[in-house]
Amino acid sequence: MIFDVNIDGADYRLQLVREKAGWKCRLNGREVALDAVLTRANVLSIVIGGTAYEVKREATPLDLHFWVGSARYAAEVRDPRSLRSRRQAAGAGDGIKKLVAPMPGKVVRLLVQEKAAVQAGEGVLVIEAMKMQNELKSPKKGVVQKILAAPGAAVNAGDVLAIVE
Amino acid sequence: MFKKILIANRGEIAVRVMRACRELGIPSVAVYSEVDRASLHVRHADEAYFIGPAAATESYLNMEKILEVARRSGADAIHPGYGFLSENPRFARACQEQGVKFIGPTAEAMELLGSKTRARQAMERAGVPLVPGSSRGLEFAEAVGVAKEVGYPIMLKAAAGGGGKGMRLVRAGEELRSAFDAARSEAERAFGDGEIYIEKLIENPRHIEMQVLADEHGHTLWLGERECSVQRRHQKVLEESPSPVVDAEMRRRMGEAAVKVAEAGGYTNAGTVEFLVDANKNFYFLEVNTRLQVEHPVTEMVTGLDLVHLQIRIAAGEPLPFHQQEVQLRGHAMECRIYAEDPDNNFFPSPGKITLLLIPGGPGIRRDSGMYEGWSVPLEYDPLLAKLIGYGSDRRQTIMRLRRALHEYFVGGIKTNISLFRRILKNPEFMAGKLDTGFLDRLLASPETDPVKSEHPDIAAIAAGVFALLEQATATRNGSAGARTQPAKNGASGWKQAGRAESLQ
Numbered sequence: 001m002i003f004d005v006n007i008d009g010a011d012y013r014l015q016l017v018r019e020k021a022g023w024k025c026r027l028n029g030r031e032v033a034l035d036a037v038l039t040r041a042n043v044l045s046i047v048i049g050g051t052a053y054e055v056k057r058e059a060t061p062l063d064l065h066f067w068v069g070s071a072r073y074a075a076e077v078r079d080p081r082s083l084r085s086r087r088q089a090a091g092a093g094d095g096i097k098k099l100v101a102p103m104p105g106k107v108v109r110l111l112v113q114e115k116a117a118v119q120a121g122e123g124v125l126v127i128e129a130m131k132m133q134n135e136l137k138s139p140k141k142g143v144v145q146k147i148l149a150a151p152g153a154a155v156n157a158g159d160v161l162a163i164v165e
Numbered sequence: 166m167f168k169k170i171l172i173a174n175r176g177e178i179a180v181r182v183m184r185a186c187r188e189l190g191i192p193s194v195a196v197y198s199e200v201d202r203a204s205l206h207v208r209h210a211d212e213a214y215f216i217g218p219a220a221a222t223e224s225y226l227n228m229e230k231i232l233e234v235a236r237r238s239g240a241d242a243i244h245p246g247y248g249f250l251s252e253n254p255r256f257a258r259a260c261q262e263q264g265v266k267f268i269g270p271t272a273e274a275m276e277l278l279g280s281k282t283r284a285r286q287a288m289e290r291a292g293v294p295l296v297p298g299s300s301r302g303l304e305f306a307e308a309v310g311v312a313k314e315v316g317y318p319i320m321l322k323a324a325a326g327g328g329g330k331g332m333r334l335v336r337a338g339e340e341l342r343s344a345f346d347a348a349r350s351e352a353e354r355a356f357g358d359g360e361i362y363i364e365k366l367i368e369n370p371r372h373i374e375m376q377v378l379a380d381e382h383g384h385t386l387w388l389g390e391r392e393c394s395v396q397r398r399h400q401k402v403l404e405e406s407p408s409p410v411v412d413a414e415m416r417r418r419m420g421e422a423a424v425k426v427a428e429a430g431g432y433t434n435a436g437t438v439e440f441l442v443d444a445n446k447n448f449y450f451l452e453v454n455t456r457l458q459v460e461h462p463v464t465e466m467v468t469g470l471d472l473v474h475l476q477i478r479i480a481a482g483e484p485l486p487f488h489q490q491e492v493q494l495r496g497h498a499m500e501c502r503i504y505a506e507d508p509d510n511n512f513f514p515s516p517g518k519i520t521l522l523l524i525p526g527g528p529g530i531r532r533d534s535g536m537y538e539g540w541s542v543p544l545e546y547d548p549l550l551a552k553l554i555g556y557g558s559d560r561r562q563t564i565m566r567l568r569r570a571l572h573e574y575f576v577g578g579i580k581t582n583i584s585l586f587r588r589i590l591k592n593p594e595f596m597a598g599k600l601d602t603g604f605l606d607r608l609l610a611s612p613e614t615d616p617v618k619s620e621h622p623d624i625a626a627i628a629a630g631v632f633a634l635l636e637q638a639t640a641t642r643n644g645s646a647g648a649r650t651q652p653a654k655n656g657a658s659g660w661k662q663a664g665r666a667e668s669l670q
Contacts, residue, residue: 001630001633001637003630003633003634005626005629007622007626007629008619008622010622012622012623012626014627014629016630016631016634018634018635023631025627027623027626027627032627034627034631036627036628036631038631042520042521042577042632043521043523044628044631044632046624046627046628046631053621053624055624055625055628056521056575056577057521057577057628057632058521064629066625066628066629067575067577068621068625068628069572069617069621070572070584071618071620072617072619073619073622073625075625075629077630077633079633103516103517104516104517104541104544157517
């Protein structure tokens with residue numbers, strides 16, 4: 001499998017194959033003697049050349065991070081062969097973007113209506129959590145196809161609140 | 166001994182009290198609000214009763230509902246924990262009227278020691294050193310005179326107060342009028358009582374408190390001090406025992422003063438007498454906390470005593486099972502309060518689901534926790550998740566152990582202040598024991614000198630791929646994706662094999 005991985009803004013090309021005896025791994029063209037074992041969900045033990053690392057995966061509805069020891073890295077993983085990720089990677093114009101609640105809260109008000117055209121960064125709705133109000137902004141220029149929450153509705157983290165196309 | 170104890174609280178302290186109940190063979194009763202049904206304290210309890218919506222006023226602060234549960238369950242004692250109803254004299258009285266033992270002091274002791282001015286008056290009578298100031302509420306005209314006599318800078322404080330409300334710092338006479346009016350009206354709004362008194366401001370004091378324990382037969386003991394100067398906005402963050410600046414002689418003097426305070430208030434059960442300590446090691450009575458405190462574990466570690474066991478036994482009428490001279494402090498203990506807060510975003514609360522929890526263990530490590538992996542931290546309450554306590558033979562070893570434990574500790578899915586403790590525990594002033602209540606604010610205002618190094622982005626990249634591949638493999642096994650990847654056969658190149666399989670997707 002080939003993956004395009006972005007770690008803290010830097011791109012890596014990773015070739016990875018799982019074999020009976022372990023892994024075949026090439027990072028940016030360089031072969032890596034990788035020994036990786038999933039010890040439990042979201043915790044990987046990696047040993048390379050005798051050096052051991054404990055890597056924790058932290059995935060929220062909004063983002064993905066990996067912790068190597070106590071250091072945290074923001075990550076984006078794309079499988080370049082998959083149709084969906086090619087569409088997503090194609091840039092601001094393409095693809096459906098979902099507006100997702102970042103934390104549990106309550107929808108306070110809608111700033112636009114369905115079928116409204118929005119700019120990238122324009123506020124779509126306001127949610128309130130922990131007594132603070134958060135404006136959720138459209139990630140791209142497009143049209144608000146659907147708004148899935150009404151003012152007063154309680155939402156959970158990860159709930160899709162609006163779809164912009 | 167009690168037949169059944171109701172714990173009128175939640176989170177880590179409810180778990181801690183329930184553990185003591187189980188150790189003593191006493192069934193425990195939990196109460197829970199709408200958002201706490203899946204919480205750890207309900208899992209630890211022998212019985213559990215729903216008491217209402219998430220809002221504390223409708224659940225954990227609702228005396229009628231809690232006493233109703235006591236009736237239904239047949240609990241003959243209630244442990245109030247800390248916060249909530251633990252220092253509410255009306256609740257203590259209501260328990261008594263219902264024939265349920267309130268595990269704590271009497272309502273009268275709470276009322277006397279809970280009023281800051283009445284407590285000061287009692288201290289004056291008992292000859293306990295006080296922060297210079299007034300021991301009764303003042304009108305503005307009197308305040309002018311007292312302030313001049315005490316000497317600026319001064320603190321205006323609310324007699325009914327707490328939590329920093331109704332307090333104003335006044336540096337010079339010109340500011341007094343407006344500060345006085347502001348403090349008074351804030352106190353009125355917050356406590357329904359606008360009584361204001363004055364204390365001299367002690368600059369950069371240390372906050373050192375003394376644990377006291379009194380049975381219901383007239384025996385009162387002190388159990389050693391805790392240094393609680395590491396605070397942010399008047400909230401304690403890290404506590405330790407013993408204090409790095411208190412020697413045996415000062416400890417004895419502070420202990421005896423604390424015992425005088427407790428006796429002057431007719432205090433029974435566990436309580437804490439807070440002192441401010443100036444740069445010359447003079448200590449001044451500040452206030453009494455008429456409850457078990459969050460940071461009680463550090464006293465437990467250095468004395469070897471179980472304070473909750475003792476609370477229960479005292480409330481059941483037993484005399485204290487040891488004398489003052491048998492109280493020994495041994496080793497050093499430190500507690501880190503782990504909060505669901507984002508240290509990179511002004512400590513904004515961070516509720517949400519804990520997706521991964523790796524807990525520390527090993528020598529000298531104790532964890533009092535209310536969280537577990539998969540639990541969703543509710544929004545509605547204080548975001549204290551757990552207390553990480555380190556114990557060692559001396560302060561240095563304790564710090565090393567805590568640092569090591571923090572390295573093992575991982576909470577994924579929400580933000581916590583764990584990184585703050587890494588910073589505190591390697592700070593040179595902290596390591597030298599040079600603390601005062603301004604320490605943490607100063608540390609946070611200064612740039613981070615030694616951040617965690619991001620030295621392995623390549624490992625993160627590899628791990629990202631491994632996780633993604635394993636996830637796909639699982640999806641494939643569960644029948645939700647296309648071609649499988651086969652392990653290499655007959656010496657064929659694994660790359661070729663994989664390439665063929667992928668091109669079929």
